Amino acid sequence: MSEEVAVATGGRVSRGWVATPGRWLLRAALAFFLLNIAAIVATVVLDSFGTRWFGGWAPHGYTSHYYSWAWQQFGLPRVLFVTGVVAVGVAVIALLVGAPAAYILARRSFPGKRVAWAMFLLPLLVPPVTYGIPLATLLYRLGIGGSLLGVLVANLVPSVPLVVLALTPYVEQIDPTLEGAARACGARTSQVFRRVLAPLLLPGLLSAGLLVLVQTIGMFELSFFTAGPTDQTLVVALYYALWAPGIRPPQAIDAMAVIYMLLCLALLFTALRFVSPTQMVAQVKDNRK
Amino acid sequence: MTRRQTDGTFEELRLKEISRHFGRLAAVNKVSLSVRSGEFVALLGPSGCGKSTALGCVAGLIPLTAGEIWLDDSRVDTLPTERRDFGMVFQNYALFPHLTVARNVAFGLEVRGVKRSVVAERVEWALSMVQLADYEDHYPAQLSGGQQQRVAIARALAPHPRIMLMDEPLSNLDAKLRLDMRSEIRRLHLQLGLTTLYVTHDQEEALSVADRIVVLKSGQVMQEGTPEEVYSRPANSYVADFMGYRNIVEFDVTEHSDSSVGLSGHGITLRGSAVGGVAGPTAVAAIRPDDVVFGDETSANAFPLRVTAAQYQGREMAFEGELPDGQILFARSTVRVQPGDTVAVNVPADRVLVYATDDRAAKSPTRAKVPAS
Amino acid sequence: MSAAPSYGDAVTIAPIGSLRGRLKARGIDRGLLLAVPAMVFVVLLFVYPFLYGLMLSFQPQHGDAFASYRQFFSDGYLRATIWNTLRLALPVAVVNVAGAMAVAYPLRKARRGRQALSTAFIVPITFGTVLVSDGMLTYLGPNGWLNQVLQDIGLIHSPLVLIHNYWGVFISLLITGFPFAFLLSLSHLTGIDPAFERAAAALGASPWQRFRRVILPLWAPGIGITFCLLFMLAFAVFPSAELVGNPSSTTHVLSIAAYFEAYERYDYSMACAITIVAALVELLIVAVVLTWRARAYHGASTVGKG
Numbered sequence A: 001m002s003e004e005v006a007v008a009t010g011g012r013v014s015r016g017w018v019a020t021p022g023r024w025l026l027r028a029a030l031a032f033f034l035l036n037i038a039a040i041v042a043t044v045v046l047d048s049f050g051t052r053w054f055g056g057w058a059p060h061g062y063t064s065h066y067y068s069w070a071w072q073q074f075g076l077p078r079v080l081f082v083t084g085v086v087a088v089g090v091a092v093i094a095l096l097v098g099a100p101a102a103y104i105l106a107r108r109s110f111p112g113k114r115v116a117w118a119m120f121l122l123p124l125l126v127p128p129v130t131y132g133i134p135l136a137t138l139l140y141r142l143g144i145g146g147s148l149l150g151v152l153v154a155n156l157v158p159s160v161p162l163v164v165l166a167l168t169p170y171v172e173q174i175d176p177t178l179e180g181a182a183r184a185c186g187a188r189t190s191q192v193f194r195r196v197l198a199p200l201l202l203p204g205l206l207s208a209g210l211l212v213l214v215q216t217i218g219m220f221e222l223s224f225f226t227a228g229p230t231d232q233t234l235v236v237a238l239y240y241a242l243w244a245p246g247i248r249p250p251q252a253i254d255a256m257a258v259i260y261m262l263l264c265l266a267l268l269f270t271a272l273r274f275v276s277p278t279q280m281v282a283q284v285k286d287n288r289k
Numbered sequence B: 001m002t003r004r005q006t007d008g009t010f011e012e013l014r015l016k017e018i019s020r021h022f023g024r025l026a027a028v029n030k031v032s033l034s035v036r037s038g039e040f041v042a043l044l045g046p047s048g049c050g051k052s053t054a055l056g057c058v059a060g061l062i063p064l065t066a067g068e069i070w071l072d073d074s075r076v077d078t079l080p081t082e083r084r085d086f087g088m089v090f091q092n093y094a095l096f097p098h099l100t101v102a103r104n105v106a107f108g109l110e111v112r113g114v115k116r117s118v119v120a121e122r123v124e125w126a127l128s129m130v131q132l133a134d135y136e137d138h139y140p141a142q143l144s145g146g147q148q149q150r151v152a153i154a155r156a157l158a159p160h161p162r163i164m165l166m167d168e169p170l171s172n173l174d175a176k177l178r179l180d181m182r183s184e185i186r187r188l189h190l191q192l193g194l195t196t197l198y199v200t201h202d203q204e205e206a207l208s209v210a211d212r213i214v215v216l217k218s219g220q221v222m223q224e225g226t227p228e229e230v231y232s233r234p235a236n237s238y239v240a241d242f243m244g245y246r247n248i249v250e251f252d253v254t255e256h257s258d259s260s261v262g263l264s265g266h267g268i269t270l271r272g273s274a275v276g277g278v279a280g281p282t283a284v285a286a287i288r289p290d291d292v293v294f295g296d297e298t299s300a301n302a303f304p305l306r307v308t309a310a311q312y313q314g315r316e317m318a319f320e321g322e323l324p325d326g327q328i329l330f331a332r333s334t335v336r337v338q339p340g341d342t343v344a345v346n347v348p349a350d351r352v353l354v355y356a357t358d359d360r361a362a363k364s365p366t367r368a369k370v371p372a373s
Numbered sequence C: 001m002s003a004a005p006s007y008g009d010a011v012t013i014a015p016i017g018s019l020r021g022r023l024k025a026r027g028i029d030r031g032l033l034l035a036v037p038a039m040v041f042v043v044l045l046f047v048y049p050f051l052y053g054l055m056l057s058f059q060p061q062h063g064d065a066f067a068s069y070r071q072f073f074s075d076g077y078l079r080a081t082i083w084n085t086l087r088l089a090l091p092v093a094v095v096n097v098a099g100a101m102a103v104a105y106p107l108r109k110a111r112r113g114r115q116a117l118s119t120a121f122i123v124p125i126t127f128g129t130v131l132v133s134d135g136m137l138t139y140l141g142p143n144g145w146l147n148q149v150l151q152d153i154g155l156i157h158s159p160l161v162l163i164h165n166y167w168g169v170f171i172s173l174l175i176t177g178f179p180f181a182f183l184l185s186l187s188h189l190t191g192i193d194p195a196f197e198r199a200a201a202a203l204g205a206s207p208w209q210r211f212r213r214v215i216l217p218l219w220a221p222g223i224g225i226t227f228c229l230l231f232m233l234a235f236a237v238f239p240s241a242e243l244v245g246n247p248s249s250t251t252h253v254l255s256i257a258a259y260f261e262a263y264e265r266y267d268y269s270m271a272c273a274i275t276i277v278a279a280l281v282e283l284l285i286v287a288v289v290l291t292w293r294a295r296a297y298h299g300a301s302t303v304g305k306g
Helices: A021-048 A065-073 A076-107 A113-125 A128-142 A148-172 A176-184 A189-218 A221-226 A234-243 A250-272 A277-282 B051-059 B101-110 B116-129 B145-157 B175-192 B203-209 B227-232 B237-242 C019-025 C030-057 C067-074 C076-107 C111-139 C145-152 C166-190 C194-202 C207-235 C239-243 C254-263 C268-296
Strands: B012-022 B025-036 B040-044 B066-071 B086-089 B163-167 B196-200 B212-217 B220-225 B247-257 B260-265 B268-274 B282-287 B302-312 B317-322 B328-333 B342-346 B353-356
Touching: A021 A250, A021 C076, A021 C111, A021 C145, A021 C166, A065 A076, A065 A250, A076 A113, A076 A148, A076 A189, A076 A234, A076 A250, A076 C030, A113 A148, A113 C030, A128 A148, A128 A221, A128 C030, A128 C254, A128 C268, A148 A189, A148 A221, A148 C030, A176 A189, A189 A234, A189 A250, A189 A277, A189 C111, A221 A234, A234 A250, A234 C111, A234 C239, A250 C111, A277 C111, A277 C166, B012 B051, B025 B051, B025 B066, B025 B220, B040 B051, B040 B203, B051 B086, B051 B163, B051 B196, B086 B145, B086 C194, B101 B116, B101 B145, B116 B145, B116 B175, B145 B175, B175 B203, B196 B203, B203 B227, B212 B227, B212 B237, B220 B227, B220 B237, B237 B247, B237 B282, B237 B353, B247 B268, B247 B328, B260 B282, B268 B282, B302 B328, C030 C268, C067 C076, C067 C268, C076 C111, C076 C166, C076 C207, C076 C254, C076 C268, C111 C166, C111 C239, C166 C207, C166 C239, C194 C207, C207 C268, C239 C254, C254 C268
Parallel strands: B040 B196, B040 B212, B086 B163, B163 B196, B268 B353
Antiparallel strands: B012 B025, B012 B066, B212 B220, B247 B260, B247 B282, B260 B268, B282 B353, B302 B317, B302 B342, B317 B328
């Protein structure tokens, strides 16, 4: 039991903001990086409200006209509907399918467990085009390519493994004796799951679900290969608009980009209430909160 | 890059009113202490008393908020940890998992730029000191807890530190191993004459390894003295409680001359010897369970005890009894007793230590009154 | 991933020596059925398409089984996609990981700074390459803010060409990849018990020695993984290579070539051959890094006890 919490290495000096030139250089580089990101976001927002912007620091005038233009011309109601259905659908299905597997992988040892692990890891390891293109071909053959269902199915491929990976540490930290205790009290298997495991796993399910939502909304490749002209997700619609510019006013494209940005931010800040930033990239539970 | 290798000789390590605050909390509060060369000093106290923080301050791992640390005529608290030439053994050992045992032990020498042949020699010596000569090529993960502990000690010994700092080195070991390592640490100290500052919460451990014990409470020194002094003459009721005086009971003072104090209350009268000044109408008596002995009803300090609970503990019984008014007293006996028995006991007057009443003792849970049944 | 002894399993009493009893003893029982739906999903949606793609790649429109592969490697324009992809992915991964290490290391003790930066960095990750590319088109364009500022302060005389070329894709990958690298390497760094650094200091190691001899070796496995993930992320580059790159020459990467073959020329065999080559090249580099990592690494980065 060492009672010290904060431990600084070194003497009384050399702490806090008294830093070396090298450290200041790093801070400057970091500030430059973040400044550029902020500027990139700012240009998109500013341009979406501009009447015209050819050179100069800011647009010549401001209007919200392009939002209504984008809303109609890009068919955004449909696009947002598709995006929402796909994201929520994928999250729900991935949780239903992935959670039991995560439980088994966390709790049990059985022959072939390593193979099972590899199977769940591999979809996250190979580039999405590698399985995306043949999968899209198969889905078109089955007649669901180019539809909302096809986009949903394709997005399940990285999502089920994501749930398994994100959830296993949550299962591992639940004391196995709790399940034994529930059984000793006379609970049946289904009751153990419903009354003991599910409530304890709720934070894990929530964060895994949010991770899948964030991933699916941002997933470009798989949605792009499987999306038809009427069933695009927002990121795919944005890509198409950017890919064939000229025929549409750039402000309208930026207006769509702003809408996408707002959707991402809303989801992100919801997610950050339940998961740490680290968890969002590494899918590992951050215990050092 | 070769750095000065100290010969390790110095007269005295002095902590001058060192303090360390964490926010508003004073983890270490104006602690002064001097340690002579070759001495083994234990910092003793319950968890949260600031003993580990104090050790961290000496090591330079925790910056001081106030105060100074001197080694003879040179000030060390302004030096970073790595320039102090102190060896440290951590509670969780902190053995580098990516290095073999030999490389772990060699670490402190390698970073000082010591010649390879010397390093090899020293590693061999340090490992033989802790009887782990055959484990050079093992990785820490392959060792048992006790072996890891020995490697940690060897690693701290190898650079010939001026002072050895040990932070609860035995608290992660099981009971039997703890006893073995305790005598091992004592043996090493005697053999090498290394100045040692040792942190522990275990009073028995402190008594058996240290030349001198410093008892801390809330970051302040409560008592400083040899193990005998601290054990038999605790300076206050707090130290007494910590040193195993389980019975801390408040009495009325009936008479008071020099060190001898007459007490009454809870239906009995008692004579005790005052430690520090006893003033005021009440005082606190501290009695070890072992000092409550059977028989001799004619002695001045004899009183009856009604046994309420008894536990068989092998060689003796530990039991709880009630004084006539229901006050609980803990005692031990080699004779078998049973709940319901009333036994005649007495406590030698020089083993009843009387302290001035203080708030802490008044709130002590051991004094909670149990309704007489 | 060790399996804890589970008291939660349904206790099925089976006669000793029966098949069920013997299987149970090896850990096989009905409980495992819980993992079946997820396995079925992976097999149907990943393994089967993957094998289907592999098969397609050996069924070219013309010629023998290896015709698609032969054509890929004999056609200079197609063959160059491997180089074009690696030329982006490897430097981006190296720069991002090195930069992330430099930024993360001084932050290992600053809890508040860590939290603020982590949150700031998660934003560009969430936006993704498509949105970042959109912003770059305006911001980094010849009339964009960056070129205006640089010209106004006299650093350059004519606008820098930062989009529709190699650098455009490089920058887009830097922007989306760096936060990734930072968060991952920081999480590995903070996972190293600070006691090791303290112990090293107590043994006389200077700040540099502590980094070089203790932190770096313990951090290396995490850095290896971070590098692999960053590399994989950059290797799969697609939308930004098209939007802010020069997709017909310098940023004609594997994904773009595969997409073009599949959806513009309808040569699925060639498209699948390209994706198989892409997967092999990627896994080869990942395997090299992981092998090095396994060799360099002994022990764990946390203290075993206490």
